[in-house]
Amino acid sequence: MTETVFGRVTRLLAAFDEDEPSLPVAVLAVRADIPLSTAHRLVASLVAEGWLVAVGEARYAIGTRLWELGELSPVAVRLREVALPHMVRLYEATGENVHLAVLDVDVPPERAEIVFAGRITGRASVPTLGREGGRHPLHTTGVGKAILLGRDEAWLDRYLAVPLLPETSRSITDPEALRADLARARARGWASTHGEMTLGNISVAAPLAPLTGLPPAAIGVVAHAGDALEKRLAPMVTQAARELSRALRPDA
Numbered sequence: 001m002t003e004t005v006f007g008r009v010t011r012l013l014a015a016f017d018e019d020e021p022s023l024p025v026a027v028l029a030v031r032a033d034i035p036l037s038t039a040h041r042l043v044a045s046l047v048a049e050g051w052l053v054a055v056g057e058a059r060y061a062i063g064t065r066l067w068e069l070g071e072l073s074p075v076a077v078r079l080r081e082v083a084l085p086h087m088v089r090l091y092e093a094t095g096e097n098v099h100l101a102v103l104d105v106d107v108p109p110e111r112a113e114i115v116f117a118g119r120i121t122g123r124a125s126v127p128t129l130g131r132e133g134g135r136h137p138l139h140t141t142g143v144g145k146a147i148l149l150g151r152d153e154a155w156l157d158r159y160l161a162v163p164l165l166p167e168t169s170r171s172i173t174d175p176e177a178l179r180a181d182l183a184r185a186r187a188r189g190w191a192s193t194h195g196e197m198t199l200g201n202i203s204v205a206a207p208l209a210p211l212t213g214l215p216p217a218a219i220g221v222v223a224h225a226g227d228a229l230e231k232r233l234a235p236m237v238t239q240a241a242r243e244l245s246r247a248l249r250p251d252a
Contacts, residue, residue, distance in 0.1 A: 005042075008034050012042055013051070013062070018134060022061040075102055079214055079248070080118045086244040087219070091120045093236050096223040099205070101143035102215040104135070109151075109158035113137060114144045117217070139178055140167045142203025145191035146218035148182055150207050170195040190234050191218075200225055204233040206241035211248050219244060 015031035016023060023031075029039035043060055046052040050065030070076065080100065087098045100118035107113075113135045138144035138159070151159070160175040172178045185191040190206045197203070205220025219241050221233050 008032065008038065009042060009046070012039065012046075013066075016062060018131065022055045022059045024059050028060070074213055075115075075117050075215065079217060082247050083118055083219070083244055086240050086247065087118060087120050090219070090221065090236060090240045091122065094221055094223070094233060095122065096221045096233070097121045099143050099203075099220050099222060100217065101136075101141070101147065101220070102217045103138075103147050105215045109155050110162045112159055114141060114147060114218075136197065137165070137167065139164050139173075140171050140193060140197045142191055142193045142205035142220040142222065143218040145182065145185060145193065146205035146207045146220060147216050149186050149191060150210065150216055167197050168195055168199050170199065172196060188234075190238050191220075192230060192234075195225060202226065202230055204230055204237050206238045208241055208248065209245035211245075214248070 011032040012028055012034065015028050020027075025039050025043050026036060028043065029036045032039065034042075043052060047054060047060070047063070050063045052060045052066075053063040055061045079102070083100050087100060091098045098118075098120040099116060101114040102117050104113050104115055114137075116132050116134050116136070119132050136144065138148055148156070148159075156179070160178070164171075164173040164175070164178065166173050172181055182191070190204060192205070193201075193203045195201060201222055202225045203220050203222045205218050208217045208219065210216065219237065221237055223229055223233065
């Protein structure tokens with residue numbers, strides 16, 4: 001089957017990542033698996049349309065026009081904009097990092113990840129790896145586990161059929177152990193991690209109610225480890241999830 005230009009453009013844009021947000025054309029061609037001459041033509045067209053921008057010497061990055069179009073996504077317009085005041089209140093109440101995440105529904109369960117849709121942090125907050133638009137595993141993050149609480153058994157079976165890779169020595173990688181952890185979280189209404197993404201950190205998160213047109217989502221807090229802190233954070237996080245879920249309803 002002949003590949004479309006759109007397919008090549010998609011692969012070329014997907015070649016960028018947070019570790020290397022700007023790249024030369026030669027690297028883009030290799031990562032996108034397209035001929036160098038084709039990459040040069042596509043890059044020139046994308047720069048002309050504002051989808052890419054030239055930065056530095058013979059390097060390119062994602063352009064303002066592409067970012068502008070991305071901001072029209074329902075995750076930005078409907079979810080993040082409504083969520084922002086709730087996230088601010090949760091940050092003011094806790095002084096800790098606040099994360100809003102969604103499930104990447106464009107891939108099968110075997111390759112599922114979360115995407116951070118929003119993030120609030122402060123100078124006194126514990127350092128975290130998350131960034132807005134960044135991807136992370138479901139099983140090692142609080143917001144990821146919270147999203148897993150709403151997946152049905154068939155979906156979980158497919159997700160757990162692929163080996164769970166550890167992020168730290170405390171990551172839960174055994175499928176049955178993760179199922180048990182999710183069962184406990186489902187019973188109490190919120191999920192947590194204990195050094196499973198970053199040693200020394202805990203996270204507490206709760207899922208948002210399902211809403212047509214939006215991917216499954218969760219809101220959570222990341223802080224320094226401590227059982228007492230976890231128990232203090234849980235009621236505030238679950239309340240924020242309930243209030244945000246109500247605000248997102250069409251009749252709100």
